[in-house]
Amino acid sequence: MKNIILKEKVLIKNGFLFVKNKYFGKIKIPNDIILNLKENNIFLSSISFKKKNEISFLKTIKNLLIGINNLWQKTIFFSGIGYKIFIKKNEIYLNLGFSDSKILVIPNYITIEIFKEKIVLKSVFKDKIGIFVNKLLKIKKFNPYKKKGMFLENPILKKSSKKKQ
Structure with missing residues (x-):
């Protein structure tokens, strides 16, 4: 049985x-986990006695509690001649040197700000923002030789050695 102390408003229903605190978040409770709410504490226990399910759900709750107070943020940089990114309604259009622009639907739990050469994504959910960032990065991978493409804030540049031995 795990215990989480809360300062936020919490409701368990259906x-x-x-x-809810500064922002709002909701998670589906897995079938094998029981949550009990008493005053400012959530007690978490597992029916199937599988530790990994219990620990995994505990971490998602803790990430949600952090995201509610101050949003999770990821920054993607893009570089290349003629690369343009813009938003219309709930879709992001990516003109990245292909013959036609790539279109991705923005989920309602992610907010996006576009600056000159960077995209800032903010969300309450840490795992869901990571999945969306990976979708964006797969569209145009970063080329370390030409220094073109899309990359995160701290890129790990991998270059192969030119000389064979």
């Missing part, structure tokens, strides 16, 4: 955990 198999969902609703949390």
